[in-house]
Amino acid sequence: MILELHQVACARGGRLLFTQLSLTLGAGEAVVVTGPNGIGKSSLLRLAAGLIAPFEGRVTRSGRIALATEDLALDTERRLGEALSFWARLDGLAAVDRRAAAALDTVGLGKLADVPVRLLSTGQRRRAGLARVLAAEAPLWLLDEPGNGLDVAGVAMLERAIADHRAGGGAVLLTTHQPLALTDAWTLALDGHVPA
Ligand SMILES: Nc1ncnc2c1ncn2[C@@H]1O[C@H](COP(=O)(O)OP(=O)(O)OP(=O)(O)O)[C@@H](O)[C@H]1O
Numbered sequence: 136m137i138l139e140l141h142q143v144a145c146a147r148g149g150r151l152l153f154t155q156l157s158l159t160l161g162a163g164e165a166v167v168v169t170g171p172n173g174i175g176k177s178s179l180l181r182l183a184a185g186l187i188a189p190f191e192g193r194v195t196r197s198g199r200i201a202l203a204t205e206d207l208a209l210d211t212e213r214r215l216g217e218a219l220s221f222w223a224r225l226d227g228l229a230a231v232d233r234r235a236a237a238a239l240d241t242v243g244l245g246k247l248a249d250v251p252v253r254l255l256s257t258g259q260r261r262r263a264g265l266a267r268v269l270a271a272e273a274p275l276w277l278l279d280e281p282g283n284g285l286d287v288a289g290v291a292m293l294e295r296a297i298a299d300h301r302a303g304g305g306a307v308l309l310t311t312h313q314p315l316a317l318t319d320a321w322t323l324a325l326d327g328h329v330p331a
Contacts, residue, residue: 136161136197137275137306138183143192144330145178151190152178153328158308160275165297165307165317170325176310177204179325180277183308199226201271203264204279209252215239215263216248223270231270238269242292257284265296276300278309290315 137160144154152175160166168176181187182194184202209218219235228234239245242262247255255263261284268276276297282290294316297307309315 136195137164138197138308139193139195140183140189141193141195143182143194144190145175145182145187146190147175147178147187151330153325154191154330156192156323156325156328158323160306160308162274162304162306163301165301165309165320166323167315167317167320168308168310168323168325174325174329176325177279180204180279180308180310183275184277196275198275199271199273200275200277201268201273202277202279203268203281205283207252207260207264207267209263209267211251211253213252214249215244215252215255218252219263219266219270222267226271226273228270228272234270234272235266238266239263241269241296242266243288258286258289261285262289262292265293269296274305276305276307276309278307280310280312282311282313282315 140156140158143156145152168179170176182189184200216235220231223231223234239248242265244262281293285293297317
């Protein structure tokens with residue numbers, strides 16, 4: 136088990152968003168969270184990441200996580216390669232520069248390692264966010280709308296990265312409004328968990 140949510144309820148701003156949500160993610164599994172704007176998809180990822188506490192129920196994780204949201208979480212003043220190495224070092228990983236370079240190559244940004252993060256385009260920022268996830272080598276990926284702003288090749292790269300991560304025993308919980316080609320992924324429709 137990489138992630139388990141047991142009978143979880145989530146409240147934000149004093150409002151109950153969803154209740155009675157149970158979910159188990161094991162090695163190689165992927166769950167796609169669906170639902171309309173504002174239903175609580177990002178909140179669910181934050182719960183899974185441990186950034187917010189459940190109102191009720193229990194969240195259990197067995198290892199490190201890599202979370203990618205709208206916020207790039209890379210130092211905008213650093214060069215891209217250095218910004219990625221910084222995170223990998225913080226995660227206590229070895230060979231951080233090599234790891235960062237490999238991740239940048241995978242997302243197609245290998246030539247931009249020396250460019251300051253603030254100069255990246257929208258899609259390049261998305262790719263950089265995925266590079267941060269790749270470099271973290273965490274078993275659990277939590278991806279909030281990872282395809283936003285990506286071109287066709289970028290979406291294909293994202294799908295491949297997710298497949299490789301799962302093939303290596305990782306798990307993925309993600310939200311998306313756009314269709315992504317993910318083999319044998321479960322869909323979790325949050326609509327079914329909105330309190331009456
Ligand atoms: N820090 C916060 N304090 C209070 N309310 C919040 C907070 N963060 C989110 N909310 C509220 O929680 C609800 C769910 O937000 P969330 O971002 O989880 O939705 P979502 O399903 O991801 O939406 P979208 O599809 O638009 O990204 C919204 O009504 C939002 O206003």
